[in-house]
Amino acid sequence: MTPIMLELLVRSLWETILMTGASGIISLVAGLPLGLALVATARGGIAENPWLNSVLGAIVNGFRSVPFIILLVALIPVTRLIVGTALGTWAAIVPLAIAATPYYARIAEVSLREVDRGLIDAVRAMGGNRWTIIREVLVPEAMPGIVAGFTVTLVTLVGASAMAGAIGAGGLGDLAIRYGYQRFETTVMIAVVIVLIVLVCGIQWLGDRLVARLDHK
Amino acid sequence: MNSVVSAPASVATPQAEEVVRLTDVKRRFGATPALDGVSLTVRKGEILGIIGRSGAGKSTLIRCLNGLEQADSGEIHIEGRNITGLTEKDLQPLRRRIGMIFQHFNLLSAKTVEENVALPLKIEGLGKAERLKRAAELLDLVGLSDKAKAYPSSLSGGQKQRVGIARALAARPALLLSDEATSALDPETTRSILALLKGINQKLGLTILLITHEMEVVRSVADRVAVIDAGRIVEEGQVWSVFADPQAPITQRLLSGIRPQLPEHISARLSPVSGDEQILSIDMAGPAAQGALFADLSQALPQSFRLVHGGIDHIQDQPVARFFIAVPARDASLPEKVQTFLKARGARVEVLGYDANHA
Numbered sequence: 001m002t003p004i005m006l007e008l009l010v011r012s013l014w015e016t017i018l019m020t021g022a023s024g025i026i027s028l029v030a031g032l033p034l035g036l037a038l039v040a041t042a043r044g045g046i047a048e049n050p051w052l053n054s055v056l057g058a059i060v061n062g063f064r065s066v067p068f069i070i071l072l073v074a075l076i077p078v079t080r081l082i083v084g085t086a087l088g089t090w091a092a093i094v095p096l097a098i099a100a101t102p103y104y105a106r107i108a109e110v111s112l113r114e115v116d117r118g119l120i121d122a123v124r125a126m127g128g129n130r131w132t133i134i135r136e137v138l139v140p141e142a143m144p145g146i147v148a149g150f151t152v153t154l155v156t157l158v159g160a161s162a163m164a165g166a167i168g169a170g171g172l173g174d175l176a177i178r179y180g181y182q183r184f185e186t187t188v189m190i191a192v193v194i195v196l197i198v199l200v201c202g203i204q205w206l207g208d209r210l211v212a213r214l215d216h217k
Numbered sequence: 218m219n220s221v222v223s224a225p226a227s228v229a230t231p232q233a234e235e236v237v238r239l240t241d242v243k244r245r246f247g248a249t250p251a252l253d254g255v256s257l258t259v260r261k262g263e264i265l266g267i268i269g270r271s272g273a274g275k276s277t278l279i280r281c282l283n284g285l286e287q288a289d290s291g292e293i294h295i296e297g298r299n300i301t302g303l304t305e306k307d308l309q310p311l312r313r314r315i316g317m318i319f320q321h322f323n324l325l326s327a328k329t330v331e332e333n334v335a336l337p338l339k340i341e342g343l344g345k346a347e348r349l350k351r352a353a354e355l356l357d358l359v360g361l362s363d364k365a366k367a368y369p370s371s372l373s374g375g376q377k378q379r380v381g382i383a384r385a386l387a388a389r390p391a392l393l394l395s396d397e398a399t400s401a402l403d404p405e406t407t408r409s410i411l412a413l414l415k416g417i418n419q420k421l422g423l424t425i426l427l428i429t430h431e432m433e434v435v436r437s438v439a440d441r442v443a444v445i446d447a448g449r450i451v452e453e454g455q456v457w458s459v460f461a462d463p464q465a466p467i468t469q470r471l472l473s474g475i476r477p478q479l480p481e482h483i484s485a486r487l488s489p490v491s492g493d494e495q496i497l498s499i500d501m502a503g504p505a506a507q508g509a510l511f512a513d514l515s516q517a518l519p520q521s522f523r524l525v526h527g528g529i530d531h532i533q534d535q536p537v538a539r540f541f542i543a544v545p546a547r548d549a550s551l552p553e554k555v556q557t558f559l560k561a562r563g564a565r566v567e568v569l570g571y572d573a574n575h576a
Contacts, residue, residue: 122323125283126337126388127312129305136336140327216368217326 111145151207
């Protein structure tokens with residue numbers, strides 16, 4: 001592999017990390033509250049509101065049912081509004097984050113819903129309000145699941161970011177398509193696959209270690 | 218109720234301040250009434266045991282007391298304040314006056330033991346240093362000072378419940394609610410937890426209301442007992458007097474495991490009309506049970522009886538005796554005389570039948 005190809009590989013890796021990381025953080029910041037809202041407004045939840053719950057559920061399901069490649073194109077006006085351009089790495093972060101947020105919200109919802117109701121009762125019996133329940137019970141108790149779910153989301157984003165090449169976002173997937181596939185450079189293809197495997201394994205390993213440290217069950 | 222036995226000086230005086238007063242509290246889930254008109258008072262400093270089978274409504278009852286469950290009708294007064302119809306927000310400061318412990322402990326797994334104990338104080342808004350100081354005091358009280366930095370998952374069931382008790386006491390409550398707190402524990406651990414609760418009741422004068430399905434729990438710690446069945450209080454009184462003379466069939470059934478019963482092989486062959494021996498049950502309690510009953514009986518009426526089964530239990534320092542005797546019945550006047558003698562001594566006597574098989 002030539003030094004130029006190597007430089008291209010490093011740059012693509014950085015673009016993938018940037019897209020995955022930025023959209024991952026946005027999905028965490030937006031998805032966790034959304035997941036909390038889904039659990040809290042559900043029947044028997046701490047802020048029961050069936051109407052709001054079905055609206056939120058419908059929005060989440062709506063975004064989750066659209067294939068990412070379509071979302072990528074359909075969101076171009078939104079992206080242009082936010083980033084100023086519909087092309088490039090930063091522009092890809094918008095659809096990636098919008099796709100990952102409902103995905104992560106559902107994963108967080110599952111972890112939060114599994115928190116033992118008895119613990120909520122115990123804190124209510126102490127005189128805690130909803131915020132206390134969220135801060136002291138729901139989030140800390142679900143934390144291992146929240147982190148494990150975030151790991152899954154990041155890995156999914158690594159895969160999804162490959163499609164972002166379609167709007168000129170670059171990244172490892174784009175490199176593999178353009179050089180490895182279209183120019184028959186098998187070495188590039190193999191190098192990209194190896195880098196992706198290492199990247200995904202690294203994310204998973206970090207996530208697993210963090211979960212092990214957080215889990216006191 | 219329990220008129221046969223005279224009550225000794227009660228542990229909590231009748232005029233003592235009421236911590237809890239329930240008046241005709243009703244609660245239904247769908248078509249089934251969980252509470253069907255419960256009236257009850259808990260006096261300051263006493264331990265009241267509420268016993269019932271599962272589904273009798275006892276969990277609903279205890280959860281109504283701190284508003285975890287809302288009553289449909291009736292009034293609930295806590296320390297003189299009517300809490301029925303209060304909003305969640307208004308209930309919050311009130312709940313800080315009421316500690317609660319649970320069957321499954323409900324400790325937060327993500328927090329250390331001391332953080333768990335300090336949580337009610339954090340909710341109250343106390344500073345961290347103060348919280349941890351108080352948590353240390355409480356862990357000392359329950360004998361778990363060395364576990365302050367441990368996580369609940371590393372503790373045994375009994376230790377978890379001790380942490381639960383320390384946590385429930387953190388905010389210096391006026392009332393402790395115990396929701397089947399020993400039901401998930403083995404008998405030995407149960408005894409140590411009950412001893413801890415009794416000790417706290419005596420040392421701090423804390424009022425405790427506990428619900429359970431085990432008579433043994435009521436027997437060992439409660440001052441008074443209320444029996445709940447199908448959402449109603451069917452019997453209530455001093456523990457020793459209810460144990461001595463249970464009125465309601467459900468109470469008798471709940472007690473059957475821990476009161477002496479006529480052995481099965483004898484009760485199975487009893488004839489209701491005639492036989493060689495008449496089998497009697499004798500129940501005595503309180504001062505009446507303190508005399509040398511059988512010595513006196515054999516002196517007054519020699520050869521008049523044979524002990525079959527029974528014993529004396531001591532509940533709240535009161536003797537509660539239950540014996541089964543066999544009286545020769547060939548001469549019909551002897552059983553009469555024995556019964557008259559026993560009744561004169563304050564015993565409750567019941568003829569269970571006649572035993573023909575005994576030589």
